[in-house]
Amino acid sequence: MHQVVARSTAAEPLLKVSNLSRHFPVGAHRVVKAVEQVSFEIAAGETLCIVGESGSGKSTLGRLVVGLDVPTGGAVTFAGHDCQPKRGRSGGRGPIQLIFQDPYASLNARHRVSDALAEVVRIHRPAIGEAAVSARVDELLVQVGLSPRDGMKYPHQFSGGQRQRICIARALAADPRFIVCDEPTSALDVSVQAQILNLIKLLQREQQLTYLFISHNLAVVYHIADAVGVMYLGRLVEMGRKHAVFGQPTHPYTRMLLNAVPKLERSPDAALAANGEIASAIAPPPGCAFHPRCPLADARCAREIPQMLAQPNGTFAACHAAEERRLPF
Amino acid sequence: AEFRWASSGDVQSLDPHFTIETFSTSMLANVYEPLVRRLPDMKLEPALATSWEQTNPLTWTFRLRQDVTFQDGTPFTAADVLFSFERASSPGSAIKGYFAAVDRIEATDPYTVVFKMKRVDPILPEEISAWLIMSKAWSEQHGAAKASGAATAAESFATLNAMGTGPFHVVTREPGVKTVFEANPKWWDKPQHNVTKATYLAIPNQATAVAALLAGSIDMIYDVPSDAVDNLSRSSGIKILTRPELRVIYVGFDVTREELLDSSVKGKNPFKDPRVRRAFAEAIDVQAIKRSVMRGLSQPTFMMVADGIKGYNKDLNIRPTYSPASAKKLLAEAGYPDGFTLGMDCPNDRYPKDEDTCQAIVGMLAKIGIKVNLLAQTKTRMFPKVFSPRFETSFFLLGWAPSSNDAHSAYERLLYSRGRSTEKGTYNITGFHNDQFDGLIDAAGVEIDPVKRQAMLDEAARIVQREMPTVPLHQPLLVWAARDGVTVEQYPDDFFPLRLVRVGKTGG
Amino acid sequence: MGSEPLLSIRHLEIQLAAARGEKVAVDGVSLDVAAGEVLGLVGESGAGKSLIGSAICGIMRHPARIGGGSIHLEGLRIDNLPEKRMRALRGRRIGTIFQDPLTSLNPLLTVGQQLEETIRSHVPVTRREARERALSLLDEVGIPRPRERIDQYPHQFSGGMRQRVVIALALCADPALIIADEPTTALDVSLQAQIILLLRRLVRERGMSMIIITHDIGVVAELADRVAVLYAGRLAEVGAVTDVLSRASHPYTRGLLRCVPMIGVDVEALEQIPGAMPSPGATPAGCAFHPRCLRRSAQCDAEPPPMRHLSGFEVACWDPHLEPAPAEVGA
C-alpha cells in the first residue's frame, strides 16, 4: 500500500493495476501466491512487457487484467473505471482483449473462422445487420493478412501462424483498446514469429492499441516493448523503460536472465552459469524470494521483502543490494 | 436311501400356521401331522386321530392316537391339540379359516377332543385335514406359542425350526436354497417309504431344474414346466407322472360395475348382458388351448369344481359348443357388432401356462372383434389388484381349488353375493349376485343328507352355467417328473408326502 | 573428412504412410558426424529433424519408415539391423535425450529404478554396482545430494532436474553418440543456459559426439561445432557454425537469421520470410523453398538444387551468384 507505483511513463495511464494479488488455494491449508502485490500503469498506445521464468505469475497477471480471473486483492482500473468482474460470471471486458500462447488451443476447432468472428462482432456491435457483420468479418480478415475466402475454412486448415492471425482478428472484432498478449509467438517458428510480431506492431500503430505483452523471450521483449516489468515468484522485481532495463539492469535477477540468453556466438561458461531454479510457489523463500539464487544475498535479504524503489538508471527495482548500493557495477 | 427333489419355490416358513399354501403345507406335513390325513384318492384316513364322529349336529368328537411321541421325545396329548387350535385360530395365523364354523374345542380326557360348532358343519374333518399339530411344550419353551403370522413384529423360533410327530425331521434349513430332512425312527406309523435322508432344493429357474433332473443331480421335480414334458418323457431313465389337478382354471367377468375399468364401452357394462358372456364362452376354443398351449396336459371342463371334488357332477359338465360365428351373432344382438376393447388381468407365475392361456384367449376373442389389452403380471401384483377389497378387474383368469375338497366351499367363496356375510362371497370377484344361488348355498351348508346336498349343489351349478359369471376352462394336469426307480404318490391336490416315496436301486 | 566419421548418413529418405499413398518427409539427407563433434540440426517445426533423430536410433514407427539411403555408425550399417541387435546399440552406442522431460520418464518408477534398469540392460553388473553407477551419474549431471534423490519419483523433481535425469539416463552405458532432440525447448532461459552448459561439459569431458536438434539458432551457436539447416525434409545448408552464422549463403538460412529479434538491435519491423514451410506431401516442385524465396529464378521451380560445396560449407541453391555474404546480424 505504501508501495511506490512503478510508472512506466509520465503520461496519463490507460490501465492502472494497483496492489493486485491472486492466491490459489492448494490442498486444505496452503496457498500459491501466483500474483502478489503487483502495481503498474500503462499509458495509451504503449506496450508494457512482462518477463520472468515459468511459474512467475505472468499468465495469471494477464488473466486478472482481462477479467478471466478474480483477484484476491487489489484492483484493475481501466480508463479511469474500476472494472471488477463478478465472481462466477463469464469474464469479458469488451475493450480489453487477450491473445493466447497456443494458437491451436485457442480456436474452437468446430467453428468456421467466419462464424467465430461473426459471433464476436454480433456481441460487440449488436445493432448492425447481418450484412454489416459479414462485411466486418471480411475486413478483419484482410486486416490480419488473410483473405475473406479463408473465413469459410475451419481452423485445422490453417498453419500455426495463420491461426494466430485469426486469433488476433477475433480479438480485434471486439473493438478493443487494450490487448493482453500472453506469449503470442512462443509456439511459433521464428520465421512466423517475425510475421506476427510485425503484425502486432502494425496494428498498434494503426489503431492506437495498448499492449500488455507477456513473454519469456527477452529478445522478443526487447523488440516489442516500450517498458518492461520483470516478475519473480508473483512479484514485480524490476520495472522501467526498455533501454534502461536492458542496458543497465538493476536487479540481479534481471541480470541473470539477460546473461542466460544464448547469443549468436559461443558464450564463456561463466557467463551462462545461471544459478538454480525458480523456487516453489507454494513455499516461497522468506524475505526476497530470489535470495537463494542471488550472488549478492545477505542476511537481510533472507528476512525482509524488498520494496520497489526508484533506481539511478531510471528503473524501479525491489532489491536490498541496490538500495544499499552494493551492486557490482 | 437318499432322495432329492426340487421345485421353483420354497416354503416361506417352517411355521405350519404361517400360510395356507398347498405347497408349504404339503412339505410341512412331513414333519407335523394333522388329525386326519388323506389317501392318494383323497379319502380320509386316521392320523393323529384314530376315529371321529359327529356326535350331534353341533359337536364333533375326535379320539386321539396314543403312544405317539413328538420328535423330541415328549408324548402327544389332547393338550397339544388344544394348543394347536388356539395357535391356528389366533389372529397371526393364516389358517384360521379352517375353523370358521368352530366355536370352541375341549378335551374331555387326554386322548379325546370335542369340537363345539357354531353351526352345523358336515365336513369338518375334510376342512381340517391340513391343520398340523404342534407341541405345546416345545412351542412355549421356544417362545413360539403365537403363530408367526405376517403381522407379528418379532421373529419366531418356529420360522426356521420344526418339531412335530411326523415321519421326518428337519436337519438343516437354508431358506430359499434347501431343506434337508431325515427319517424319524420313532414314528408311530409303519413306514412305507425307504428314504433315510431327503433334500428339498428350491430351483427358481425351471429350465435349470429340468437340466438338473436330466443330469441326474436330482431325483424328482415337483412342478415340471409343461414344455419340458415331451423332452423329459423321451429321455431314458425319467418318467412323467400326470394327473388332473383339483383346480379349475376359469375366466370371469365383472358383472356388477356400471362401467368396465379399461374398456372402449363407456357408460355401461357389456358384461351385464348375458349374451355377451355367452359370446365370450362360445368364442373360446378350449380344445385348441389344450392342444397347443397346454400340450395335452389339461382336461377341459365346464364345471367350477374339478372332477374329484365332492359335489362334482359329470352329467352337468357340458360346454357350449365352440362357435365364433354364433358368438359374433350374440355380440351383434347385444349391440356390439364391431366388438369392443377391454383389459384382461392374468397371472404369469401362478398356474401352468397361465399367461400363454390368456394370450391364446386374447387371440380367440380377437376373431370375434373383441380387442383385449392383456396385463399379465406376477401373482404378488395381480392378486392384490383383483381380490378383495379392490376387485379391480373387468375380465380375468384365475384358478380355484377348494381346500376342503368340497364344491360347497368353492361356490360359497367365489360366487355367493358379496357383502351379505363376512365369511361368504369373499372371493367373489365377478360381483355375481343371485338370490336363488345364495339360498341354495346357505341350505347346502347345513344339509347333512348327502343326496339332498348334492341336489342343491347341482342346482347351484346349473345356475352358474346358465348365468355364466365365470367360464371354466380346464383342469390342468399335475406334472411331476421322477427318475425311474423312484416311486411317488401323486395326489390330485398336489400334496406330495415323503412317507409314500420309495427310492429303488437305480435311484442314488 | 579424412578419417572415418562416427556417424554417416547417406541419402536418407523417410516416408510417411498416409491415407492415399506415402508422403516424403525427409528427402535425401546426407550428413556426417565425426567423433567428438557436435552437430546442430536446425529447421522450422515439421522440417523433419526429429524423424532423422529417430531414424538414427531405429525407433521409427508407423506411419513413418525409412524409404531409402543408409546410416552407418562406426562403420556398421544400422538402418536395416534386426531389432535385437539394434536394441543392443541403443543406449550402448547411441544415447537419446527427448524434448519433454516431463513425459520422458516413467511416472511409476523411481529415478533410481529407471537408471539401474538401463545400466543393467547393457552392462553386466550387480544391483549394487548399478546403484553406485547411477549415483555417480546423477552427481555428474549436477543433481545435488543424489543419495537422497535417487529413490524419488520423477514427479518429485523440478523440470530442470528432470531433464538432468533424462540426460543421466542417456549416459548410462556411456554411448559414443548422443542425439538430443530439443533438450532445452521446454525449459526457461535460465534452465536452458544450465543444460547447455551441462551438455557442453559432458561432450568435452567424455569425448562424445552429439547431434543437437533444435529450432533455436542461439542454442546451436552455443553448443554446436557444425550446423545443418533443414527445410521441408531437405538440407538447405551445412557448415561450421561460425561460418553459417556469420556468412550464411542460402536465402532461407539468411532469412532465418534475420527474422530473429536481437537484444540491442532496434528495428521498427523485423525482416520476414513470407508464407510458411510446406508440410510433407505438399512440397512444391523444384527447390522446396522457392515460393518463399526472394531470389528465385526460373530454374528454382523446375528441379531441386543439388548440394554445392562452397568454401567451408555446402549449400543447396540454384542462385548462380551465390557467394558467402557477411551476415548483418549479431552486431
Next chain:
Amino acid sequence: MVGYVARRLAQSIIVAVAVAFIAFAVTDHVGDPLANLVAQDASQQERDQVAAMLGLDAPFPLRFAHYLEQIATGNFGLSYRTREPVLKMIVDRLPASIELSVCAILLALVIGVPMGVYCGLFPKAWLSQVFLGIAMMGISLPTFLIGIFLILIFSVWLGWLPAFGRGDVVAIGWWTTGLVTAGGLKALVLPTVTLGLFLITLVIRLIRGEMLEVMREEYIRFARARGIPSLSIYFRHALKNSIVPVVTVLGLQFGSVLVFAMITETVFSWPGIGSLMIQSVTTADIPVMTTYLVMTGVLFTLINLAVDLLYLAIDPRVRLAGA
C-alpha cells in the same frame, strides 16, 4: 492418511443414508406390502391393524427416521416374506455371493489381463482378433442365455458339471465355502464362467485400450531408445501404467458385477444375495430390498475407497489432499 480414510468412511455413511433414503422411498412404491402380509380375504379392519403394527400408517419421514434408528442399531427388521431377520438372511447368503464374485473376478484377471496385454501390444496380429472375438462374446448375448446354454452343454449333454446350486459346502464358522470340496468346486465352474465372461470382456477391452495408449507414451519411446528389453518394456513399464485406470474402471464396474451376479445366481439357483434380491423384488419384500440396497451402497463406497487406496499404492503421483 488415517484422517483421509476416516473422512472417506464418514462420506460412505452419508452415501449409505442417501441410498437408504432413496431405497426406502422407492421400495415404498414397489408394491403393497400388505398385499403379501395379510390373507387375500382379510377385512379392512384386519389390514389397518397389521399396518399399524408394522408402523406403515405413520407418515413417511417418521417411518424413515424410525428405519434409520433401527439400522443404526443393526436391526434391519424381518423379511415380510419369510419373517426371518433380514440381516441373517443376507449374512447366510453372503459367502456364496462373495465366493462366486471373487472367483469370477480372478478368472477374469487371469485370463483377461494376458489377453488384453497381447491385444494392446500387437493390435494387428490375428491372435488379437481372436481374443477380441472372444471378448465380444461376453457382451453379445444376455448373461442368462449364456448361462442356460452352458447348462445345456455341460450339464445336460455332457453331464460333466452340476447345473445348479453350490454343491457340497463346508461350514467354517458362519462362513460356508464350496472351495474345499470337489463337488463345491465343480458347482462353481459354470456360474464362474458365466459371470466371468462379461468381466473378461471388460478386462480385455480396458487393458487393450490402455496398453495401446501407454505404448504411445513418450517414456516408452524413451525406454526403447535406451535399449531396455522388450519384455521389461511391456510388463514393467507399459502394463504397470495401464493397470491404474483399469483398476478405477473395474471399481466403478462393481455395480455391474452385482447385477450380472444377480442374473447368474438366478440362472444357476446360486444361493447368493443376488438371487435373494430378485426374489424379494418379485414378492415386494421391502425390508430385504432396502437392506440389500443400503449394503451395496456402503459396499460400493468402500470399494471406491479401496480403489483409491490401491491407486495410491500403485501411483506415487497421487497425493492425498490434506493427508
Next chain:
Amino acid sequence: MSLTAPSRSSVALPVPLARLAAVVADLAGAATRAPLVALCGLVVGLAVVCALLAPWISPHNPYDLVSVELSNAFLPPAWIEGGSSDFLLGTDNQGRDLLSLIIYGLRSSLGIALLATATALLVGVTVGLVSGYVGGFLDSVLMRVVDIQVAFPAILLALLIDGVALSLLGSQRHQSAAVVVLVLSIGLSHWVQFARAIRGSTLVERQKDYVSAAEVLGVGRVRILVRHILPNVAGPIVVMGTLNAALAIISEATLSFLGVGLPPTEPSLGTLVRIGNNFLFSGEWWIAVFPALVLAVLIIAVNCLGDWLRDLTNPKLA
C-alpha cells in the same frame, strides 16, 4: 442487403452437408479397408432397414391376432420335417410366424435401445456439461448424485422404476406404458457413464484457451456450453452411444428375463429369447435360437462398429 450476405449463406449451407458427406465417405472408405467392419456395418444397416420397414417386409403381421392361428403353434422351420413354407423360421407357441416376430422384435429392440440411449445421453450430457463447467458446489452435489446412482446397479434400478411406475401409473396404464418404463429404466441407469465422461472432458475443455477466449470476448455462458464446449466433447459421445445402444439391447433382454420387459403380445428380441428360453428343453429350439442368433449378431455388429469408431476417433491411437 449487400451481395455478400446471400453468397455467404449459400456457401455456408452446403459446407456442413459436404463435411458430413466427407465424413461418411471417409468412414465408408476406412470401412472398406476393414472388410469385417464393412460386414458389421451391413448387418446394422440391414437391421435398421428391417426395423423401419417391418410392416412391409415381414411375411405376417404378428400383431394382427385375427390372422394368428393357435393351431399353427410350434411349427418347426420350413426346412425341417413338419415345417411349413409359410413360416420360414417356424412359429412360436402362439402360432405366430417367428420370422415376422423377429423383424417386429428388431423394431422394438432397436427403438427401445435408441430411445433409452437418447435418454441417457440427454441426462448424462446435461449433467456432465453443467457439472464440469459450473464446478464448485453444484459439481459436488451432482457428483454425489452420480455416486449414489452408481450404487443402484442398472438392472436393479430398472426393476425399481418398473415397480414405481406400476404403483404410480396403475397397472392398466402401466401395460401401455411398458415401452416408456423400459426406456426410462434403461436410460436412467446408463446416464452416469455419460455424465462422468462428459464432465471429465468438459473439465479439460474448460481449461482450454478457446473457452477463455470466448469468455473474454463476452460470449454468454449457455452459448459457450452449448456452442463451444459441447461440440468438442461430443466426439466420444457418438462412440459411447453406439456401445451403449448395444448394452441397452442386452439390458432390455435381461429385464425381460426378470419379468419387467415388454408384454409378449408386443415382443422384442429380448422377450422372444425369454419366451423361447422356456422351450429350449422341449425340443422347440428355434423359438429361442433364432432370436438369440439375431440378437447376438446384431450386438456383435454394433459393438464391432463402436470399437472400430472408437479406435478411429482416438487421436492417441491414430
